[in-house]
Amino acid sequence: MRIPGRLKRPDCLNPFLLQKGFSKELDLFPHILEFGVKKIQTIRLTSFPVEKSNSFSIYYIWDGRYDWLIDDRPYILYPADLALVLPGQPFGSPRGTLDIGSYGWISLDIGTADTSLGPFSGLSPTECRSIRKILLLNNVPVATSMKETGKLFQQLAQELHLQEIGYQTRTNQLIDALLILTARQLIQQSHSQRDFSGSFMKLEQELRKNLSHQWAVEEMAALVGLGTTAFTEKVKTYTGFSPLNYLINIRISEAIKLLKQTETNLTDIALDTGFYSSQHFSTTFKKLTGYTPSQFRKDNTDLP
Amino acid sequence: MNRQDCILTIDLGTGAVRIFAFDLQGIFIGSMKGSYPTFHREHDQSEQDPEQIFITVLYVLKNLLNERIHPSGYRVHAVCFSAAMHSVLPVDKKGNPLGNAITWSDNRGKQEARQLRSSPSGKTIYDATGTPIHPMSPLIKITWMKNEDKHRFHLTARFLSLKSYIIQQLTGETIIDYSLASATGLFNIHSFQWEEAALDYAGILASQLPQLVPIFYSDLRLRPEYQASLGLDATTRIIAGASDGCLATLGAGVWGEGKATITVEQSGAVRVVGKDVLIDEKQRLFNYVLTQDYYVSGGPTNNGGVIFEWFTREFGSFRKAFDLEEAMEGLIQEASKIPAGSDGLLFLPYLLGERAPIWNANARGVYFGLNMQHRQQHLIRATIEGILFEIYSIGKTLEEHRAIHTLSINGSFAAYPFWAQLIADMFNKPVHVKNNSDSIGLGAFLVAATEMGMYQSLEEATRGIDVPGMFRPDKNNHEVYMRLFPIFERLSSKLADDFEEIAGLQS
Numbered sequence: 001m002r003i004p005g006r007l008k009r010p011d012c013l014n015p016f017l018l019q020k021g022f023s024k025e026l027d028l029f030p031h032i033l034e035f036g037v038k039k040i041q042t043i044r045l046t047s048f049p050v051e052k053s054n055s056f057s058i059y060y061i062w063d064g065r066y067d068w069l070i071d072d073r074p075y076i077l078y079p080a081d082l083a084l085v086l087p088g089q090p091f092g093s094p095r096g097t098l099d100i101g102s103y104g105w106i107s108l109d110i111g112t113a114d115t116s117l118g119p120f121s122g123l124s125p126t127e128c129r130s131i132r133k134i135l136l137l138n139n140v141p142v143a144t145s146m147k148e149t150g151k152l153f154q155q156l157a158q159e160l161h162l163q164e165i166g167y168q169t170r171t172n173q174l175i176d177a178l179l180i181l182t183a184r185q186l187i188q189q190s191h192s193q194r195d196f197s198g199s200f201m202k203l204e205q206e207l208r209k210n211l212s213h214q215w216a217v218e219e220m221a222a223l224v225g226l227g228t229t230a231f232t233e234k235v236k237t238y239t240g241f242s243p244l245n246y247l248i249n250i251r252i253s254e255a256i257k258l259l260k261q262t263e264t265n266l267t268d269i270a271l272d273t274g275f276y277s278s279q280h281f282s283t284t285f286k287k288l289t290g291y292t293p294s295q296f297r298k299d300n301t302d303l304p
Numbered sequence: 305m306n307r308q309d310c311i312l313t314i315d316l317g318t319g320a321v322r323i324f325a326f327d328l329q330g331i332f333i334g335s336m337k338g339s340y341p342t343f344h345r346e347h348d349q350s351e352q353d354p355e356q357i358f359i360t361v362l363y364v365l366k367n368l369l370n371e372r373i374h375p376s377g378y379r380v381h382a383v384c385f386s387a388a389m390h391s392v393l394p395v396d397k398k399g400n401p402l403g404n405a406i407t408w409s410d411n412r413g414k415q416e417a418r419q420l421r422s423s424p425s426g427k428t429i430y431d432a433t434g435t436p437i438h439p440m441s442p443l444i445k446i447t448w449m450k451n452e453d454k455h456r457f458h459l460t461a462r463f464l465s466l467k468s469y470i471i472q473q474l475t476g477e478t479i480i481d482y483s484l485a486s487a488t489g490l491f492n493i494h495s496f497q498w499e500e501a502a503l504d505y506a507g508i509l510a511s512q513l514p515q516l517v518p519i520f521y522s523d524l525r526l527r528p529e530y531q532a533s534l535g536l537d538a539t540t541r542i543i544a545g546a547s548d549g550c551l552a553t554l555g556a557g558v559w560g561e562g563k564a565t566i567t568v569e570q571s572g573a574v575r576v577v578g579k580d581v582l583i584d585e586k587q588r589l590f591n592y593v594l595t596q597d598y599y600v601s602g603g604p605t606n607n608g609g610v611i612f613e614w615f616t617r618e619f620g621s622f623r624k625a626f627d628l629e630e631a632m633e634g635l636i637q638e639a640s641k642i643p644a645g646s647d648g649l650l651f652l653p654y655l656l657g658e659r660a661p662i663w664n665a666n667a668r669g670v671y672f673g674l675n676m677q678h679r680q681q682h683l684i685r686a687t688i689e690g691i692l693f694e695i696y697s698i699g700k701t702l703e704e705h706r707a708i709h710t711l712s713i714n715g716s717f718a719a720y721p722f723w724a725q726l727i728a729d730m731f732n733k734p735v736h737v738k739n740n741s742d743s744i745g746l747g748a749f750l751v752a753a754t755e756m757g758m759y760q761s762l763e764e765a766t767r768g769i770d771v772p773g774m775f776r777p778d779k780n781n782h783e784v785y786m787r788l789f790p791i792f793e794r795l796s797s798k799l800a801d802d803f804e805e806i807a808g809l810q811s
Contacts, residue, residue: 194617196626204341226625234626240320240338240364249338249363253356260400288362290533301398 015039015102018160025160028168031118032175033107035156037062040098050092055107056135058182059083060149064101069094075142082146084182086136104153108175117179120172130222134183137206137223143185152178187225196234199224207250211274217243251275252288259297266293309381310373313748314361315548315741316387316467318342318407318570321361323368324745328381330753330768334372335745338364343404347811348411351404354393354469361470362530369534380536382522384752385545386744387467389487389592392442394449394460395469399478402456405466406445409606411657413444414665416451420444425501427587432499434581434591434599435489438659443489446506461512468514475524475542480514483546486593491516493581493593519546519595520755543752549602550594551747552714553577554762556738557769562709564602564702566695566727567740568717572608574698575600582705588661589701595762601705603660603698607653607691609717611669614655615687619680636722639685644729644781645788646682648673651690652796654803658694661701662796666807672795688723693785693792696730709733714740721775729781730789734774 017036018025026032033055040047050069059082066077071089079101085091093099110117114132115125123131156174159167191199203223207215220243221231235243255273258264264272270281285293310333315322320339326332338360343351373380390408395401406412420426421437435441439448442463449457464472465484472478485491485498490506490513492499498510524542531537545551549567553575558565564576581591582601591601612635613628620631654667671686702708711733717723719737728735750765759765 192617193625194620194622194628194631196628199626201341230625238339240336245363249340249356249359253353253359256355256359286533288359288366288533290529295529300400 016157025163029120029171031109031120033109035106035160037102037104037157038098039102040064040100043097043099046096048093048098049096050090050094053085053087053089053091055087056110057085057105057107058149058178059085059103059105060146060153062102062104062150064099064103066099066101066103067093067095070141077142078144080145080147080150082143082149082182082185084135084141084143084186086141104150106153106156106175106178110179117176121176121179122173123176123180126216126218129216130219131179131183133219134187134222135179140186140190143182143189146181146185148181149178152181183222184225187222191225193225196224196238200235200238204250207247208254211251211254212272213274214276215244215247215274220247247274248284248288252285255281255285255293256296259293260300269293308378310378311749311752312365312368312373312380312383313545313745313752314365314383314385315551315744315748316357316361316385316470317548317741317744318388318409321357321364322741322745323364324742324749325368325373325378326745326749327378328753328758330746330749332742333376333378334368335741336364336368336372342407342409346412348414350407350410352391352407352466354401354405354466357405357466358470358473366534369536374535380540382541382543382752382756384543384748384755385467385471386548386551386748387465387470387484387545389484389547389549390440390442391466392445393464393466393469394456395462395464396459397461399462399472401469402459405469407466408440410445411439411665412452413439413441413448416447417441417444420447420505421587425505429489429499429502429505430587431583432492432494433486433489433502434493434593435487436587436590436659436663437489438663439665440659441487441489443502443506446490446508450507457507462514463508463512464514471524471542471544474526474530476527477524478514479517479521479524479544481517481519481521481544481546482593482596483519483550485516487547487549487590491593493591493599496593496596517544519544519751522755541752541755543755545748545751546594547592548744549573549575550592550600551751552740552743553600553747554594554750554766555743555745555747555769556712556714557766558712559763559766562707564699564706564708564711566699566711566713566715566718568608568691568695568713568715568723569740570608570610570613571604571606572691572695572715572717573602573604574695574702575602576702576706576708577601578706582702584701584705586661588663589705590660598762601702603701605694605698606656606659607694609691609715611653611655611691612688612717615684619683635684636688636720638681639688640722642681642685643784644689644726644778645784646686646689647678648675648788649678649682649686650693650788650792650795651683651686652792652799653687653690653694654796657807660698662800664800664803666803667796667799668803668806668810670795670799672791688726689785690792692723692726692730693789695727696785696789697793697796699731710736712736712738714738714743716740724775725778728775728777730785732777732779732782734776736772736774738772 020033061077061081159171221228251273258269267278270278275281313324320337322337324335340356393405417439426437468480490502521544522541556565567573616632650672652670655669657665658667
C-alpha cells in the first residue's frame with residue numbers, strides 16, 4: 001500500500017511518495033499527479049500486476065533490474081534507464097512482482113491541447129506540438145543511459161522539499177526540461193542518425209497517417225531528430241524538394257486517388273488531404289496539373 | 305529548328321525522376337530531380353504509388369521549365385523517356401490504377417519463379433524473351449497475381465509499366481517501347497511481338513498489354529491541359545525512348561567490339577552491346593532490346609553499393625548526423641591502407657540474395673578466411689573487394705561469349721577512384737569512368753537526336769561521346785586478385801545447400 005508522506009531527505013535514495021490531493025508539497029503544482037521513489041527490499045507477490053495506466057508517467061531506474069511490460073511489449077530496464085508510459089497503456093511486471101532495487105517516477109497531467117502542455121509549461125506552441133508528437137508517438141518507450149534524467153529527478157525532489165525562494169518556477173522549469181530531454185532521447189534512439197533514408201521513410205509514414213494535419217517544418221524535423229535548418233537542407237538534397245513541397249506531392253497524389261475512385265465531394269477531399277479549403281485545394285491542384293479538380297475528375301472517369 | 309531549341313530527357317528511376325536538358329549540340333543545360341518512396345508493406349514486397357510518381361514528374365518538369373528553360377528562351381523540341389525496368393501496374397478499364405505499382409526489387413513471386421525455372425517451358429520462355437526467370441520479371445509478378453491476388457487480377461483491364469502509365473497520363477496513349485517490353489519476360493526479342501507462350505503462362509491476352517512501339521516512336525502529343533500548364537505546345541515531340549539499362553549503355557559510348565560497361569549504383573550490372581543475342585545454356589544472362597538491330601546483354605547484381613552503405617551505417621564513424629557520404633569516404637580511406645586482397649580475407653556480398661551469375665535468392669553474406677592478424681581495415685577492404693568480385697564474376701560469365709578489351713564504368717560507387725582502380729586491377733583492363741544518371745540522360749538525348757535525323761544511326765551518335773579519365777590496371781594487384789577469385793567462385797556455389805538452410809532459419 002502506498003502511504004502519502006513527506007520527503008525525509010532531499011535525495012532520491014530514500015523512498016517517498018507525493019500525491020496530488022494528499023501532499024501539501026504539490027498544492028502549487030496541480031499538473032503533478034504523483035512523484036516518488038520506491039525501494040524494494042523483499043519480493044512480494046502481486047505487488048505490481050499489469051494494469052491500464054491512467055496517466056502520463058516517466059520511470060527512472062536507480063538500482064536493480066526490472067522486466068516490465070509496456071503496451072504489451074516486454075522491456076528489460078537497468079539502472080539509469082528510463083521508461084515512458086502513456087495513459088491507457090497496459091503497464092506492469094509480467095510476473096506481477098517487483099524485483100529488488102529502486103526506481104523513481106513522476107506522473108503528469110499534460111492535457112490534450114496541441115499547442116500547450118498546460119499553464120505550468122514555458123514551451124512555445126511549436127515546440128510543444130513537436131514534443132507532444134514525439135512523446136505520444138513513441139514507438140520505443142524505453143531510453144537507456146539517461147543519467148541526466150536521474151539528476152533532474154533529484155533536483156525536482158530537492159526543490160519540492162526545500163521550497164526555497166523561486167521554487168515554483170524552478171520546479172516547472174525542471175518538468176519542461178525533463179520532457180524535452182525525454183523527447184530528444186527517444187527520437188535519437190529511434191533514429192540512429194546514420195540512416196537518413198530509413199528515418200525519412202518513417203516520417204513519410206507519419207505524414208500519410210495524418211495527412212489532414214497542418215504540418216509545420218519544425219514538427220517534421222523533430223520527428224527525424226534534426227534541427228529545422230539541417231532537416232530542410234537534408235530533405236532538399238535527398239528528395240529535390242523542400243519539406244513543404246514534398247508534402248504537397250503527397251497531398252496531391254492522395255487527392256488524385258480520391259478524385260478518381262470515389263464520389264467524395266471536393267471539400268471533403270480537400271480537408272482530408274490537408275488543404276485549408278476547397279479553394280486552396282483547387283488553386284494548388286490547378287497550378288501543378290493544369291486541371292481544376294472537377295475537370296480532372298471528369299476527364300478521368302469518362303474515359304471509355 | 306534553331307540554336308535555341310532544346311531536348312529534355314525524363315528518366316523514371318527506381319527512387320527518383322531525373323530530368324535533363326540538352327541543347328541540340330548535346331551540351332548540357334541543366335537538370336533537376338525529385339524522389340518518391342518505395343513501400344515495403346510486407347517482407348519481400350516493394351511497391352510505388354503511381355500517382356505520386358506522376359505528380360513528382362509534373363512538378364520537377366514544371367520547375368525545370370520555369371527556372372531554367374523558359375527564362376533562357378529555349379524552345380523544347382522533344383522530350384524522350386527512360387525508365388527502370390520490370391515494373392507492373394494493373395489498371396482498370398478506365399485506365400485508373402488498381403493499387404500500387406510493383407517494382408523490380410519485389411520478390412513476392414519467388415515460388416512462381418522457382419517453378420517456371422525448373423520446368424521445360426521456363427527454358428523456352430527464357431530463350432524467346434531474353435529475360436531471366438526471376439521474381440523481378442513482370443511475367444512472374446503477373447503469374448503471382450493470377451495465383452495469389454485473384455480479385456485484383458480479374459479486375460485488371462491492362463497491365464502497364466510505370467513508364468506506360470506516366471506517358472498515358474501525359475498524352476492519353478497507352479504504349480510500351482520494345483526496349484522496356486523486352487524486360488517484361490512477355491516479349492519475343494526475335495520477332496518483336498508479345499510471346500504467346502509467356503502470355504499463356506501468365507494467363508493474360510496481348511490486348512491486356514500496352515501497344516508495342518519502337519524506341520524512336522514519336523506520334524505522341526501532350527494533352528492540351530499540360531501544354532498550357534507547362535508552357536509547351538503541340539509541336540513538342542514526345543519520344544517513347546527505352547529502358548534505363550539500355551540507355552546507360554548507349555550513353556556510356558559502349559558500342560562495338562571489345563567494349564563493356566559496368567554500373568555500380570545501389571545494385572549493379574555488367575553489359576555489352578551487339579547485333580546478336582548471347583545464348584547462355586545456364587540462363588544466367590539477359591538479352592534486352594535496344595533497337596531492332598541491337599541487343600544489350602549482360603547480368604545484374606542485387607549487391608552493389610547498397611552493401612557498402614549497410615557496412616558504413618553499421619560500422620562507419622559519423623561525425624555529423626546522417627552524413628553517410630563522409631562516413632563512406634572515411635572508410636574508403638582506411639581500406640586504401642591495406643594491400644590488395646586484404647591479406648587473404650574474402651567477402652561474399654550476398655546480403656540481398658543474388659541474381660547473376662548464381663541466381664540464388666537464398667544466398668547470404670560471408671566473411672571467409674579471418675585470422676588474428678586481420679584488423680578492422682581488412683574487413684572494410686574485403687567488403688569492397690567482395691562487392692567487386694561479384695561484378696567481376698558477371699564480367700567473366702560475359703567473357704565466355706564476347707571478348708572484352710576496355711571497360712566503361714558508371715554509377716555513384718564506381719565514381720570513387722579507389723573503386724575504379726580496383727575494377728581495373730581485377731579485370732586487368734583499362735577503365736573509363738562516367739556518371740550514370742548523366743549516361744542515361746545522354747543515351748536518351750542520342751535517341752532523340754537520332755530520331756530527329758541529326759545522326760544517321762545510334763552507332764554514329766555514340767562516336768561523339770568523349771572518353772573521360774582512364775584507370776590503368778596494376779599487374780601485381782591483378783595477380784593477387786586472380787589467386788583469390790577461384791576461392792570466391794567456389795564458395796559461392798559450394799555453399800548453396802548451407803545458404804538454403806540458413807535462409808530458412810532467418811525467415
